[in-house]
Amino acid sequence: TPPNISIKKREKGGLNLTSTVKLTNCDFEAVASVMKEYKMLNADICFYEDATIDDLVDVIEGKCVYIPAVYVMNKIDQISVEELDIINRVPHNCPVSAHHNWNLDGLLE
Numbered sequence: 001t002p003p004n005i006s007i008k009k010r011e012k013g014g015l016n017l018t019s020t021v022k023l024t025n026c027d028f029e030a031v032a033s034v035m036k037e038y039k040m041l042n043a044d045i046c047f048y049e050d051a052t053i054d055d056l057v058d059v060i061e062g063k064c065v066y067i068p069a070v071y072v073m074n075k076i077d078q079i080s081v082e083e084l085d086i087i088n089r090v091p092h093n094c095p096v097s098a099h100h101n102w103n104l105d106g107l108l109e
Helices: 028-037 053-061 081-087 104-108
Strands: 005-009 015-019 043-047 071-073 093-095
Touching (some): 005 053, 028 043, 028 053
Antiparallel strands (some): 005 043
């Protein structure tokens, strides 16, 4: 899904950064630097999620197409059960072992 960031250009008044969540991946200086690179010196920017600078660039450019993906983790026969539990926390993943034909039917689903 596209980043949940709102940018509204203004005639004057500089940059106004607001956020509905705590931003841990970027700060005002980084946002201002990106906006300056894109020659957007007067705008209201609102972050509705903890987005990154790359997400901000995606919103500014507006050219990104987000394609759903499935992460296939092969060679699960060579890891421990604890490591497999960690891998299962990754969203949209399918752990398989091609060598032993484990979970190949899960991949087809």
